[in-house]
Amino acid sequence: MKLISTYRMFNIVTAIAVTMFFSCNNNLSQVNKIGVSENEPIAEAVDLNFKYIDSGRVKSILISPQMLDYSNRSYPYKEFPKGLDLEVFNEDNKRSNIIADYAIIYDLTNLIDLQGNVKLITADKDTLFAEQLYYDNTKGWLFTNKPVKFRTGLDLIHGNGFDSNSKFTNAEVLEVSGIVTLDE
Template sequence: MVTQHWWVGVLGLLLLCACENDMQKVAALGRRTQTPEEAHGIDAYMSQGGKMKARLLAPYMLRYQQDTQRIVFPRSLHCDFYDSLLNIESILDARYGVYYENMNKVYLRDHVKIINLVKKDTIYCEDLYWDQNTGWFYTHHYVEVHRATQAYSGTGMRATQDFNNVFLDSASGHLKVQNDQLP
């Protein structure tokens, strides 16, 4: 009986000798790798309370659903914002953008330009954050503000999303001030 099942013992010895795990490979088994969702030729309409608020155009989009859910526009984006009568009120352009879904924050960079068509105001900057929860735009870098009657620039800006209130940390430029507005 011992001679007939010798191969079982040899096979057991081979299995014991062959079992060696690479700890990095074992740890990688538990990790999930997820490729982003990808879309081309984006033409999206955004509404709030049943009313159209904006139209987003982008040639390419990536959506990541990992720890920080985000939508990335790596090849530029253009957004038209509408008033209650569906007239374009303002325009936003940037070469790169990220929307952080869970935080309601937007980060824009590379030739950011915002134009308010009603007030004839334009803001140029290299990067810009938009906190949709608070309704504020901000940047820590160089910014140019062009209003209908004045232009100024500076480093660092905070502004309400309607740009009625714009605060520069360090400003320079030409401001037109009424005599009754001087201290």
């Protein structure tokens, strides 16, 4: 009787062990996702004041009340839901400034989407006003197909669309709807 009881116990333990063995898998990505909802950011920064320095020289300063990092997604991005203020310094240490109510940076395409009261002031004091502006960081190219106002010198140019390189040496307002020359 004791031998039969021991034999049954052995079979039960073996069955449980085999079941546990086959139910386990080695999926590290699933383990890493534990506790992180796919709809939630993996990180959040508050009162961001980020200085990018290269070769001992400040290249840019990014200020934002909030940044959400969604690098845990299959198409990773960083979101600035409360806007940003970005200062960029050229080789002569002259400053350009970009302000927007909202921004999103797509990591894989290196594309920046600025939205809401976008204002770009170049080192030469040319100013672009737009509701949306894209910047392709790989190509160094600014563009939009939305209405813009571009002040260069004494001219204020209204149009639907804008194209330029990042140095504004070939800035062009597309579909010009009006040009106003301002008094000094």
